[in-house]
Amino acid sequence: MKHFTSITDVEHPDALIQQVVNLKEQPQFSNIGKHKTLGLVFFNPSLRTRLSTQKAAQNLGMDVIVLNINKDSWKVEFEDGTVMNGATQEHIKDAVKVISSYCDIMGVRSFATLEDREEDYKERVLTNFVQYSSVPVISLESATLHPLQSLTDMATITASAIQRPKVVLSWAPHPKALPQAVSNSFLQWSPAIDAEVVCACPEGYELSDAFTGGITTMHNQEEAFADADFIYAKNWSSYDSYGATPAVEKDWTITVEKMALTNDARFMHCLPIRRNVVASDPVIDHSLVYQQAKNREYAAQAVLQNLLEDL
Amino acid sequence: MKHFTSITDVEHPDALIQQVVNLKEQPQFSNIGKHKTLGLVFFNPSLRTRLSTQKAAQNLGMDVIVLNINKDSWKVEFEDGTVMNGATQEHIKDAVKVISSYCDIMGVRSFATLEDREEDYKERVLTNFVQYSSVPVISLESATLHPLQSLTDMATITASAIQRPKVVLSWAPHPKALPQAVSNSFLQWSPAIDAEVVCACPEGYELSDAFTGGITTMHNQEEAFADADFIYAKNWSSYDSYGATPAVEKDWTITVEKMALTNDARFMHCLPIRRNVVASDPVIDHSLVYQQAKNREYAAQAVLQNLLEDL
Amino acid sequence: MKHFTSITDVEHPDALIQQVVNLKEQPQFSNIGKHKTLGLVFFNPSLRTRLSTQKAAQNLGMDVIVLNINKDSWKVEFEDGTVMNGATQEHIKDAVKVISSYCDIMGVRSFATLEDREEDYKERVLTNFVQYSSVPVISLESATLHPLQSLTDMATITASAIQRPKVVLSWAPHPKALPQAVSNSFLQWSPAIDAEVVCACPEGYELSDAFTGGITTMHNQEEAFADADFIYAKNWSSYDSYGATPAVEKDWTITVEKMALTNDARFMHCLPIRRNVVASDPVIDHSLVYQQAKNREYAAQAVLQNLLEDL
Numbered sequence: 007m008k009h010f011t012s013i014t015d016v017e018h019p020d021a022l023i024q025q026v027v028n029l030k031e032q033p034q035f036s037n038i039g040k041h042k043t044l045g046l047v048f049f050n051p052s053l054r055t056r057l058s059t060q061k062a063a064q065n066l067g068m069d070v071i072v073l074n075i076n077k078d079s080w081k082v083e084f085e086d087g088t089v090m091n092g093a094t095q096e097h098i099k100d101a102v103k104v105i106s107s108y109c110d111i112m113g114v115r116s117f118a119t120l121e122d123r124e125e126d127y128k129e130r131v132l133t134n135f136v137q138y139s140s141v142p143v144i145s146l147e148s149a150t151l152h153p154l155q156s157l158t159d160m161a162t163i164t165a166s167a168i169q170r171p172k173v174v175l176s177w178a179p180h181p182k183a184l185p186q187a188v189s190n191s192f193l194q195w196s197p198a199i200d201a202e203v204v205c206a207c208p209e210g211y212e213l214s215d216a217f218t219g220g221i222t223t224m225h226n227q228e229e230a231f232a233d234a235d236f237i238y239a240k241n242w243s244s245y246d247s248y249g250a251t252p253a254v255e256k257d258w259t260i261t262v263e264k265m266a267l268t269n270d271a272r273f274m275h276c277l278p279i280r281r282n283v284v285a286s287d288p289v290i291d292h293s294l295v296y297q298q299a300k301n302r303e304y305a306a307q308a309v310l311q312n313l314l315e316d317l
Numbered sequence: 318m319k320h321f322t323s324i325t326d327v328e329h330p331d332a333l334i335q336q337v338v339n340l341k342e343q344p345q346f347s348n349i350g351k352h353k354t355l356g357l358v359f360f361n362p363s364l365r366t367r368l369s370t371q372k373a374a375q376n377l378g379m380d381v382i383v384l385n386i387n388k389d390s391w392k393v394e395f396e397d398g399t400v401m402n403g404a405t406q407e408h409i410k411d412a413v414k415v416i417s418s419y420c421d422i423m424g425v426r427s428f429a430t431l432e433d434r435e436e437d438y439k440e441r442v443l444t445n446f447v448q449y450s451s452v453p454v455i456s457l458e459s460a461t462l463h464p465l466q467s468l469t470d471m472a473t474i475t476a477s478a479i480q481r482p483k484v485v486l487s488w489a490p491h492p493k494a495l496p497q498a499v500s501n502s503f504l505q506w507s508p509a510i511d512a513e514v515v516c517a518c519p520e521g522y523e524l525s526d527a528f529t530g531g532i533t534t535m536h537n538q539e540e541a542f543a544d545a546d547f548i549y550a551k552n553w554s555s556y557d558s559y560g561a562t563p564a565v566e567k568d569w570t571i572t573v574e575k576m577a578l579t580n581d582a583r584f585m586h587c588l589p590i591r592r593n594v595v596a597s598d599p600v601i602d603h604s605l606v607y608q609q610a611k612n613r614e615y616a617a618q619a620v621l622q623n624l625l626e627d628l
Numbered sequence: 629m630k631h632f633t634s635i636t637d638v639e640h641p642d643a644l645i646q647q648v649v650n651l652k653e654q655p656q657f658s659n660i661g662k663h664k665t666l667g668l669v670f671f672n673p674s675l676r677t678r679l680s681t682q683k684a685a686q687n688l689g690m691d692v693i694v695l696n697i698n699k700d701s702w703k704v705e706f707e708d709g710t711v712m713n714g715a716t717q718e719h720i721k722d723a724v725k726v727i728s729s730y731c732d733i734m735g736v737r738s739f740a741t742l743e744d745r746e747e748d749y750k751e752r753v754l755t756n757f758v759q760y761s762s763v764p765v766i767s768l769e770s771a772t773l774h775p776l777q778s779l780t781d782m783a784t785i786t787a788s789a790i791q792r793p794k795v796v797l798s799w800a801p802h803p804k805a806l807p808q809a810v811s812n813s814f815l816q817w818s819p820a821i822d823a824e825v826v827c828a829c830p831e832g833y834e835l836s837d838a839f840t841g842g843i844t845t846m847h848n849q850e851e852a853f854a855d856a857d858f859i860y861a862k863n864w865s866s867y868d869s870y871g872a873t874p875a876v877e878k879d880w881t882i883t884v885e886k887m888a889l890t891n892d893a894r895f896m897h898c899l900p901i902r903r904n905v906v907a908s909d910p911v912i913d914h915s916l917v918y919q920q921a922k923n924r925e926y927a928a929q930a931v932l933q934n935l936l937e938d939l
Contacts, residue, residue, distance in 0.1 A: 035352050041657050043683055053390035053407070054415055057382055061354055061419040064380040069686040071679055074389065078696065079675040080900045089904040091803040096675070096900030100912075104676055104899065104921040108683040181402040277415060278391045278407030282400040290411075299415040346663050364701035364718070365726055368693055372665055372730040375691040385700065492713040588726065589702045589718030593711040601722075610726040 007316055009136055010309045011145040012153050012194065019160075019198035022308060026161035029304035038314050039068030045109035046072045046146065049082075049116040049131065054277060054302050055146045055154065059113060062306035066314065073105070084130055098131070102138035111313050112139055115146035118185035120249030126150060126185075127214075142313045144306075152187045155276050156195035158305040162274065162298050163199060163236055170200050171235035172269070176227060177207035178258050178284040180241035183251050186213055188276050189242050193217040206230035207242075210252035214245050227258055234268040239275050239284055260285040274298060318627055320447055321620045322456040323464050323505065330471075330509035333619060337472035340615035349625050350379030356420035357383045357457065360393075360427040360442065365588060365613050366457045366465065370424060373617035377625065384416070395441055409442070413449035422624050423450055426457035429496035431560030437461060437496070438525075453624045455617075463498045466587050467506035469616040473585065473609050474510060474547055481511050482546035483580070487538060488518035489569050489595040491552030494562050497524055499587050500551050504528040517541035518553075521563035525556050538569055545579040550586050550595055571596040585609060629938055631758055632931045633767040634775050634816065641782075641820035644930060648783035651926035660936050661690030667731035668694045668768065671704075671738040671753065676899060676924050677768045677776065681735060684928035688936065695727070706752055720753070724760035733935050734761055737768035740807035742871030748772060748807075749836075764935045766928075774809045777898050778817035780927040784896065784920050785821055785858055792822050793857035794891070798849060799829035800880050800906040802863030805873050808835055810898050811862050815839040828852035829864075832874035836867050849880055856890040861897050861906055882907035896920060 009015050016022055044063040048056065056072070063070045073079060082101055083094035090097065106112050116131035132148040145153055163173060175192055189205075194217050196203040205213065205223045212223055224230040231237065239260050244250045259282070265271060273285065273293035281287055320326050327333055355374040359367065367383070374381045384390060393412055394405035401408065417423050427442035443459040456464055474484065486503055500516075505528050507514040516524065516534045523534055535541040542548065550571050555561045570593070576582060584596065584604035592598055631637050638644055666685040670678065678694070685692045695701060704723055705716035712719065728734050738753035754770040767775055785795065797814055811827075816839050818825040827835065827845045834845055846852040853859065861882050866872045881904070887893060895907065895915035903909055 041687075043686065045679065048389075051390050053384070053386075053412065056389065057356065057384065057416060057419045060382050061380075064354065065352075069683075071682050073675070073679065075675075077388075077699075078670075078678065079673050083903070087904070087909060090902040091905050095902070097903050100899055100901065100903075100917070101675065103918050105679060107918065107922040108679045108925055277411055279411065280401040280406070281394070281408050281411075282398070283402050287398060295411070296414050296418065300418040303419055359700075362701050364695070364697075364723065367700065368667070368695065368727060368730045371693050372691075375665065376663075388699075588722055590722065591712040591717070592705070592719050592722075593709070594713050598709060606722070607725050607729065611729040614730055 007312050009143045010153060010313065011132055011136060011143060011148065012151050013156070013198065019195065022157065022312070023160045023164055023198060025308040026157060026301065026304045027165050029307055030161065030165060030301055035065050037067040038311060039063060039066035042110040042314060043069045043071060043108065044111050044113065044310070045105055046070065046113045047105060048074050049076060052115055052146065054299050055115060058302035059146065059306045061303050062310055065307050066310055068310070071109070075101070084134070098134045099138045102135050103140070106139040106141045109141050110317060111142050111144065111310065113144040113146045116148060118149035118187065120183055120185060120243060123248035144309060147187055149185065150187050151191040151194065153191055154302065154305050154309065155188055156191040157309070158298055158301045159192055159238065159274065160195050160199050161305060162294055162301050163201065166272065168235050170202065172202045172204070172233050173236040173238060174230050174234045175203065175205045175238045175240065176230065176260065177211050178239040178241050178260055179254070180280055180283060183243035183249050184241050186242040186245055189213055189240050190217040192238060193221055196221070204230050208254040208258065210244050210246065211242065212245065227256070228264065228267055231264055231267040234271045237265065237268060237271045237273050239273065241284060259283065260289055262286065262288050265289055318623050320454045321464060321624065322443055322447060322454060322459065323462050324467070324509065330506065333468065333623070334471045334475055334509060336619040337468060337612065337615045338476050340618055341472065341476060341612055346376050348378040349622060350374060350377035353421040353625060354380045354382060354419065355422050355424065355621070356416055357381065357424045358416060359385050360387060363426055363457065365610050366426060369613035370457065370617045372614050373621055376618050377621055379621070382420070386412070395445065409445045410449045413446050414451070417450040417452045420452050421628060422453050422455065422621065424455040424457045427459055429460035429498065431494055431496060431554060434559035455620060458498055460496065461498050462502040462505065464502055465613065465616050465620065466499055467502040468620070469609055469612045470503055470549065470585065471506050471510050472616060473605055473612050474512065477583065479546050481513065483513045483515070483544050484547040484549060485541050485545045486514065486516045486549045486551065487541065487571065488522050489550045489552050489571055490565070491591055491594060494554035494560050495552050497553040497556055500524055500553050501528040503549060504532055507532070515541050519565040519569065521555050521557065522553065523556065524553070538567070539575065539578055542575055542578040545582045548576065548579060548582045548584050550584065552595060570594060571600055573597065573599050576600055629934050631765045632775060632935065633754055633758060633765060633770065634773050635778070635820065641817065644779065644934070645782045645786055645820060647930040648779060648923065648926045649787050651929055652783065652787060652923055657687050659689040660933065661685060661688035664732040664936060665691045665693060665730065666932070667727055667734045668692065669727060669734065669736045670694070670696050671698060674737055674768065676921050677737060680924035681768065681928045683925050684932055687929050688932055690932070693730070697723070706756065720756045721760045724757050725762070728761040728763045731763050732939060733764050733766065733932065735766040735768045738770060740771035740809065742805055742807060742865060745870035766931060769809055771807065772809050773813040773816065775813055776924065776927050776931065777810055778813040779931070780920055780923045781814055781860065781896065782817050782821050783927060784916055784923050785823065788894065790857050792824065794824045794826070794855050795858040795860060796852050796856045797825065797827045797860045797862065798852065798882065799833050800861040800863050800882055801876070802902055802905060805865035805871050806863050808864040808867055811835055811864050812839040814860060815843055818843070826852050830876040830880065832866050832868065833864065834867065835864070849878070850886065850889055853886055853889040856893045859887065859890060859893045859895050861895065863906060881905065882911055884908065884910050887911055
């Protein structure tokens with residue numbers, strides 16, 4: 007594995023998922039990362055990713071350096087060829103070449119702006135990191151994908167040991183427009199496990215074909231929930247009317263009543279979650295969300311370990 | 318010891334104070350914290366606590382992860398049952414469960430808002446951490462108490478080896494309304510050492526009975542200073558007219574002249590100190606304040622060591 | 629070496645420069661810093677310095693604590709004798725005494741304000757750190773000097789193995805007024821290597837005599853570039869009309885055409901660089917800037933190693 011920016015970087019996703027499950031069942035410390043430095047660069051806020059990736063690196067004996075790039079450092083320019091006489095102070099290509107020269111592995115988080123679909127789906131920040139870094143790059147969530155989260159989610163489902171479960175990715179309400187990254191990535195990874203996957207969302211919220219390929223999309227949430235073993239809730243804004251939040255007629259909040267329509271399904275969410283908006287308190291309080299969060303540590307540790315082995 | 322949020326968490330406060338004195342006299346490094354992670358969560362600014370606790374953890378071989386929660390991460394919701402469709406992004410209970418899952422010990426700092434006495438004295442933030450954390454919680458100063466500071470202060474007084482000293486906790490001026498945490502905590506810990514303790518403050522600034530129990534409160538600063546061996550200065554806002562700063566007639570700034578009324582007393586303050594407002598330069602420049610600050614490292618180390626031993 | 633705040637702190641600058649070259653040629657890890665703590669205090673933004681110094685310390689086995697002092701901690705007062713009833717919360721002397729008590733070596737970054745030349749050239753922040761610190765102090769760039777950068781630059785030039793190269797420090801345009809620190813420091817260090825050094829700048833931008841001593845200053849950029857082996861570009865504001873940016877007639881941006889006037893010179897810059905303002909893209913893209921940035925790690929490591937050996 008050269009980088010970890012999406013499932014397409016992973017030769018054997020099923021083996022990687024199993025590696026995460028094994029770590030969860032038997033946590034491990036090692037010295038493979040001794041005298042190796044992980045640099046974590048954040049353009050956006052982070053709690054789970056920030057902490058779990060640091061913890062994972064420390065489990066492997068790595069040193070970690072964290073940079074809140076726009077706050078601790080200089081304002082970053084992304085356009086090539088710009089005459090930089092405005093507010094931006096350092097070009098992304100210079101920043102990445104320099105940061106990577108102090109690291110053995112680098113992680114970067116950068117969200118979609120939701121202003122220009124083409125721009126976001128070009129993944130300019132992540133692409134610049136991969137292009138200019140002299141070391142492997144891990145996506146800590148990019149404009150359109152969140153592979154560490156999806157790897158975690160696949161491992162969490164696999165660890166349940168349910169045979170060919172029905173998994174519903176359900177859109178849920180949210181007060182602000184959110185990127186499609188977690189949902190895109192979830193669908194992109196789901197073929198790596200043996201599951202029946204359905205995407206449920208209101209009309210106007212269909213995800214990009216690039217990720218929904220062979221997956222059924224339903225517009226009736228109750229119907230989709232029938233016989234489900236896992237309900238994975240997530241909000242996202244429109245892909246078609248990019249970044250918009252078209253009005254939704256029914257209430258898509260996930261409640262105890264809706265969970266009762268399932269096959270005793272486990273509720274999943276990547277967190278942070280808007281309680282009583284995305285899902286009601288009792289649904290969240292009896293869910294897999296904290297196991298998912300903890301599994302982030304094992305997912306990061308498996309990815310780091312593989313990258314370290316291939317250095 | 319399960320948590321360290323106030324003296325009531327400590328079975329033998331006198332032994333813990335002595336442990337701090339011993340560390341000060343013979344600093345120690347150990348590996349007891351190897352492969353253990355301390356997570357430090359800050360809702361408010363910190364210098365001494367931030368640095369001394371990191372240093373103490375590193376002395377024990379621990380890894381440390383620091384989170385400035387509202388800046389690096391998501392805005393936190395504290396109300397139970399809220400429909401989270403406003404500005405807050407993650408519920409405290411979710412944040413704490415997740416953070417604690419990556420740590421072996423967790424510290425949290427959160428100040429009083431001084432808007433609602435009942436709210437502050439309920440210690441909602443700290444209480445949520447203790448309730449939802451899966452690991453021991455250390456208070457890095459809470460709304461109403463600052464036990465690491467008080468443990469330090471008791472050790473600093475003990476290390477002086479003065480027999481049954483007279484210790485005066487004296488209110489002093491400050492340009493802004495401050496919480497009562499340091500002072501409450503000082504009085505709460507003072508019975509753990511053999512000392513005569515007096516609280517001196519202007520009328521209207523009396524502290525809560527919960528902490529002044531058997532301790533004399535005087536409204537005449539000069540009188541209180543007579544025969545004192547230690548003057549511990551601190552500003553706080555009113556407990557009765559909660560958070561208010563009633564006008565004070567006399568000048569309560571601690572000066573060389575006032576120190577001359579004492580039994581050659583040592584001046585103490587937890588820092589940061591507003592020079593020439595709380596106390597004059599020469600008083601601060603010949604004081605125990607830097608020894609106190611350094612002793613913060615030993616206090617944190619003793620607490621961490623005990624918690625690690627009990628994991 | 630007691631501190632590292634300018635070349636005058638270094639007994640044998642040529643030996644130190646060679647030590648950096650050696651580290652670059654053969655990077656090293658050691659345990660000399662085990663149980664030693666480096667405290668890095670930032671009053672201003674930093675990328676290279678922040679990361680390279682952390683990395684260098686970790687190469688030596690040190691623990692590192694980073695403090696963004698005005699953001700993570702308290703607003704700092706610099707005036708002596710002030711009645712601190714305003715916005716500042718902690719006096720620099722108290723902050724430094726306390727921070728240094730938790731560290732074995734301390735670094736500090738603080739930029740010039742460009743408002744008052746006398747104030748800036750007094751180096752109040754750095755001087756306070758040196759005065760009140762109980763441990764060695766490293767300048768991570770001060771108001772008027774940037775010795776870690778200059779040590780790096782001298783090592784980068786030395787590593788090229790060109791015999792007595794001609795080195796041109798050339799002023800270049802920038803949208804904002806910048807300090808003279810990098811340029812002052814470059815000139816101050818240049819006598820430590822065997823080179824012919826010329827300073828090229830528009831009229832009104834002459835640097836202080838204290839640093840240009842025996843060095844030729846030219847106002848014709850093209851003329852200065854003739855036969856040059858290294859072009860070191862940097863913007864700075866006026867020293868005479870302190871902090872001003874007098875209008876400049878010609879275009880001083882460094883272009884491929886201007887580089888063609890040289891003896892196939894290598895382009896250098898400390899970064900961050902405003903692309904197509906200071907120099908054009910092709911000049912930067914075929915330059916030593918990333919080697920310089922990487923050499924910052926070795927410069928910091930050499931300095932830390934020497935300070936650790938002298939503890």
